[in-house]
């Protein structure tokens with residue numbers, strides 16, 4: 001017999017008018033001593049009822065519950081509950097609240113021993129400094145810790161937690177979860193916890209019990225958590241099992257939610273994905289740049305059509321129009337600058353955010369910095385030369401394609417690396433990429449950072465030179481992604497999958513070097529980049545012209561697709577956006593990143609096409625001349641910059 005046994009247990013409530021409500025029916029669960037078990041399920045399914053049955057606050061109306069072989073007939077000191085509302089006595093101090101519980105349960109022990117137990121538990125939850133305060137004088141998180149300390153101080157055999165951190169802010173919740181993890185790992189007390197938070201359940205539990213919807217709810221599935229102990233949050237989210245198990249739990253909950261709403265589960269089995277698309281006529285936005293290749297190839301080589309999609313490619317003048325097209329729902333999706341999704345989702349556009357997701361990586365690399373030829377003539381070859389020249393001259397004006405772009409982040413990084421303050425020593429202005437060269441020629445700007453063919457064109461026309469490509473700054477940097485509204489993805493799962501498959505095929509085709517000539521011809525066509533192939537070929541052909549006789553062989557100048565292997569590249573984008581005041585750095589940054597880079601459909605599409613994507617995790621990231629970005633301590637990275645500002649580039 002297991003330590004905690006729930007055998008065929010049911011709970012029937014009788015209403016005021018005598019009506020019966022069968023909340024639980026035929027619940028079976030065995031929990032071993034020292035196990036940490038979480039219970040999840042749709043709201044109202046009966047999780048708290050089950051917990052209360054173990055606590056003895058509600059007795060089972062059928063079947064039985066035993067702890068260490070003893071039937072549960074009421075509350076007892078062997079089972080303590082810590083509720084979300086922590087139910088502390090407001091007129092007693094923190095210390096007195098704990099002492100009261102200790103006296104009630106361990107009254108036979110001497111006063112000194114009781115005092116020792118109280119102090120030990122105050123220390124355990126780090127509340128010694130607040131011990132003489134009353135509940136009304138401390139924060140919600142601290143009250144929650146008192147509740148946990150009070151429950152633990154009675155040394156129960158079973159600790160029962162009902163949504164223990166549900167009402168707390170993300171930062172406090174994270175801290176308390178880690179403290180609970182440590183306490184549990186040190187004491188190995190049996191814990192049963194009700195939660196709505198699947199990440200919390202995975203971090204803490206040995207097993208997760210999924211309850212079916214009520215009435216007559218029962219145990220639907222039990223998942224053993226495949227994460228080694230001792231655990232740390234960072235190791236947990238880097239473990240390859242984490243995302244799979246998290247997805248299974250989320251899938252279960254989304255099915256339960258749909259069922260409760262009377263609908264059918266949103267996600268369909270993979271095999272039916274290519275049939276019965278929710279939508280076949282799609283408008284996809286792009287900006288005429290050499291790296292719009294995945295869309296052009298998918299269209300021209302028939303990969304969209306193969307997936308049953310009738311796609312209209314909508315050429316937009318710049319990233320602002322793409323952004324508006326997505327927000328205003330004129331576009332179904334776009335090939336767009338990746339930081340746009342993060343900026344929008346974190347409220348950088350100063351209005352209610354419309355959650356956007358980076359559903360699939362489409363390109364890497366592909367940008368360059370161009371400076372006016374005047375600087376060449378003045379001897380500028382590097383950013384250090386540029387920095388020396390700035391003293392005593394008028395502030396150069398440099399164009400970036402969007403504030404929420406890798407161009408802006410990389411140009412700022414390049415400037416700041418030579419001690420040039422991008423918000424004080426130069427003026428950054430937003431200009432759509434196709435207008436860069438005209439603005440350079442007209443003398444409105446002194447340089448820019450853009451994708452191709454615009455640097456190539458400035459070089460070819462003798463207007464400027466390239467002191468650095470983005471590969472010189474970060475070879476392999478993430479660039480464009482398939483950007484969608486989260487709501488679009490939710491409403492069109494099968495179309496989303498079909499679109500992703502078409503783009504995976506297109507990227508695979510584009511990455512084949514034998515297709516390069518055809519690729520250049522396709523992209524430079526009038527409907528797309530509408531540029532002389534000579535310019536486009538500079539980015540796409542493998543040879544790169546920096547101007548004034550300097551050329552290089554850059555096979556990787558444009559990479560198509562390219563799944564992430566180090567997720568810290570996303571953290572770099574977030575940290576740099578925070579460095580320049582585009583977004584605040586969120587305390588729960590992993591969650592912010594995960595919400596934006598939603599790649600479940602991408603992974604499913606790859607699996608269905610037999611494409612093996614690399615395992616990805618957070619590892620330290622070191623770019624040339626940059627401090628090491630250690631995901632265990634992004635604060636240290638943010639603190640490492642000599643120059644950083646909360647400021648946006650002004651729009652032209």
Ligand SMILES: Nc1ncnc2c1ncn2[C@@H]1O[C@H](COP(=O)(O)OP(=O)(O)OP(=O)(O)O)[C@@H](O)[C@H]1O
Nearest residue numbers: 013014021023042043044045046047048049050214
């Ligand atoms: N004392 C009661 N009398 C009648 N019905 C009750 C009583 N307590 C709970 N119920 C019903 O039993 C069902 C399960 O409630 P319970 O609170 O256990 O669900 P839950 O899964 O914990 O919900 P949530 O996730 O929203 O906290 C609900 O339909 C609820 O209305």
